[in-house]
Amino acid sequence: MTMHDTFLLPLTDAVQLITPEGRRVASPAFDPWVADVTDAELLQMYDDMVIVRRIDAEATALQRQGQLGLWPPLLGQEAAQIASARALATHDFVFTSYREHGVGYVRGVTPAQVTPVWRGVAASGWNPYDVGMAAPQVIIGAQTLHAVGYALGIQNDGADAVAVAYFGDGATSEGDVNEAMVFAASFDAPVVFFCQNNQWAISEPVSLQARRAIAERAPGFGIPSLRVDGNDVLAVTAATRIALDRARSGGGPTFIEAVTYRMGPHTTADDPTRYRLDGELAEWRAKDPIARLETLLTDAGALDDDHRTAVKAKADAAAAELRAACIALRDPEPMSMFDNVYAEPNSMIDREREASRRYLAMFEGVEA
């Protein structure tokens, strides 16, 4: 009996197309959905994963060095994020939590746009409409309702876009997520619920959120559900394509549980050694999403040392770009805190802005 039989939910029923050892295994139901995926496309996902892991490590280091206030690492969840995001169309729109750096990278968020929020110098890093990705959500699960509302708008517009909600295992206990599933099912909303079950909600194991597999919950709402190995880019690609196809063809919402593992802390403020089980990290390192794809591609002759070296250089460059952009960020001008509270002129804000301006003006010319 492994620890997962007694504590965490089993992984055994999750669909897997690439084993942890890097072997391709057949799945009659899923194989047709990835039959057209070329080695070049797999290599692209490999590159993406290597780069976002490197960016993530750099951001963690920047927090340790006092350059960022906080960072929520994605370490271990690269396949779930990269493969699902790669399956999307440009005109789709994603609503994520705060850990989806991989999704952001694929949507076109630049390394320089990632740090301002975590450094505390700006309320946001990018314009959501430029990349089809909403402002990351910190209130757990709240964004799932936003995705459903956006999907209702798509439906009204007669567009073929899809809204995708990214959230974690902990979020599935929130009322908002459950209400989102009710609304999505009632209106056949073109939305994908993409749950990354990374086994932990800070210190709380998934068994505290769900006594059965999370994927089993959605059918009770009338939403078809898929459970895949979230560390397997092909399984995640297949599941996401199935869900997107259902949404685009008027089939309504689909729920995907991508079973993965958060190898790092919840955030840089967290100490997982206080709650993580002995041997658990080692067990999941053996299921690493990048290593298994690396083996598969190497064995297929699609990945060689030259490419590895080139990707590493690209990843280091992205990390350097992130670091340089982060360190160059200056504290914002004080009066900017009054900007954009309202879209229209507002007498309360105008009054307080003016009072603050006058207060700060008293110190002009005064030696600090």
Next chain:
Amino acid sequence: MTTLEMPVATETLTLGKAINAGLRQALADDDKVMLLGEDIGTLGGVYRITDGLQRDFGARRVLDTPLAEAGILGTAVGLAYRGYRPVCEIQFDGFIYPAFDQIVAQVAKLHYRTQGAVRMPITVRVPFGGGIGAAEHHSESPEAYFTHTSGLRVVAVSNPQDAYTMVRQAIASDDPVLFFEPKRRYHVKGEVVLGGSLSDATPMGSARVVRPGTDVTLVVHGALVQTAVDAARAAEADGTSIEVIDLRSLSPIDYDPIVASVRKTGRLVVAHEAPGQGGIGAEICASITERCFGALRHSPVRVTGHDIPYPPSKLEKHHLPDLDRILDGVDRVLDRPNSLSGGPLA
């Protein structure tokens, strides 16, 4: 939003029908306007405010939702992201709390959070206040929870014309608006000028002097505006001149007419149904004291609901400020015998 040039007509309407007419106009003006709420479609809402709108604008634009207030507001956020102008109906004041996170943490903040990239032109209609003998959770006045949250605009209407015009203005606003409807005045009738351009209308953010006076300034909103006017009429018979100001906008508060009035009267009474602690009356009394302390001839006085849970309906007449309690407040600022000075009424 572009408003179509509408022929102007005048009709006598109830306050409830005036809101219905305003919603109808907004739906006709802009195909991005959508109504969401519980029972608002086939039934026309429990107060019939949306009567006939689903029939005329379709089930996609007048959407009966599942019974989930956070769901209504959360999906409205997503619709706003997509470029829509959602108008959410919260069935009763006391049912708004499940939506509180979506309103104060999402709707209120997303424009700020996205540095102006994403607008939240969401209107949240809330029938509010007591006086109708209702069951628990059906008589509350939760305005102050929302005036305490930056990023929201909060308005309360008191008469059919404002109800018609201000619901159109709220929907046309690029900022989110909490729109409080005085449910016990839904059946009050008045002349309503329909149609017309919003650019010609009194701005939604401005307060209005509804009855001029010289001795005491009385600030109210919603259902209490009529009570205050009645109190002013009664006081006039005793030779006291009360200036009644309808706040209309609770956030931001339009202080100019209040300051002008207090500079004239030197005496301020603020009345509302909501409990006093941390309420709008406290805010106005403090702000007026800061702004025109020298003009005050008596400390400002609040006449409010008590700091208790809304009581059983047979007790609400003792909880809600009525004409006599408002006039007791007036007596206090005039240093006349009053409830605090002791003794039975003369």
